[in-house]
Amino acid sequence: MLMISPDALLRLRSETRAPVTLALIRPAPVKKLPRHRREAIVDALAAMMREAELTPFAIEGPGRAAIRARLCMFGWRWGQADAAADEAVQAALARVGAKRPDWKQGQPEWTQDGVTPQTRERCARCAKPLPIDDDAHWRKFCGPVCAQAAKVDRNRRRDKDERYAKEKIYRLAWAEKQQPRACKLCGTIFKPKRNNDYYCSRDCGDQSRVKAFSASRRSRGREMQMVCEAVRTE
Structure with missing residues (x-):
């Protein structure tokens, strides 16, 4: 009986095996x-x-996330939406002249080159004298209560900016999808920013409210006059 050695078997398999061609991965088109x-x-x-x-x-993080989320809701792929959102955010940063600090400038003890750290004598929140110890020049708050309160205030300001950015971007994206409508007072064609925008400007809205208020006052006056006449006849 003919016997094939393991080496010969591997060689035969490698010679008879068809080459495998991997499919080309095409990058997603830029949108x-x-x-x-x-x-x-x-x-x-x-x-x-x-x-x-x-x-x-x-505003960089919440703005990018809000734009990306809205684009994904409109049918964009995540990668395409993220790239478009990042490009818009970077353009806005360049427009306001924002310069990203380096690592050293981002440290809490940094002031400027060649300057010693600022020595604090009072708490940054309650202004009480700081305790005298070896870490006094690094300490910023008098105790954990002030430190936690300052952290809460800082997070509140950050969350406020993030909510404001997301809400404004959502509103802007919603307005871009709306059809123009005519102002109820002057007939000017405009794009609404909210669902209940019926006037093209604040002046038209104020004039409409003044007219409605005057009409309601005249209506109430007529009603009171009718009541007075009814009382007189009785």
Whole structure:
């Protein structure tokens, strides 16, 4: 009986095996926002970054997440939506002139090159004298209560900026999808920013409210006059 050695068997298998061709992985096509829509988003982001309490970079994360979420809801792929959102956020940062600090500048003890750290004598929150010990020049708060309260305040300001950024971006994305409508007072065609926007400007809204108030006063006056006449006849 003919016997085949293991080495010969492996050689035969390698010679008879068909070569395997891997499928080419094609990158997803780049998808960009329309020019007018991108400019509107960048303008809104830049305005929010200028009004941010701490730093313009506080709007970077929530703004990118909000834009990406809205684009995904409109049918974009996650990668395409994230790339478009990042491009819009970076354009807004460049427009406001934001400069990202390096690692050393981001440290809490950094002031500037060649300057010793600031020595604190009072608590940064309650202004009480700091206890005298070896770590006094590094200490910022008098105790854990003030430290925790300052952390809560800082998180509250950060959350406020994030909520404001997300709400404004959501509203802007919603407005871009709405059909123009006519103002109920002057007939001007405009794009609503909210579902209950029926007037093209604040002036038209104020005039409409004044007219409605005057009409209601006249109506109440007529009703009171009818009541008075009814009382007189009795």
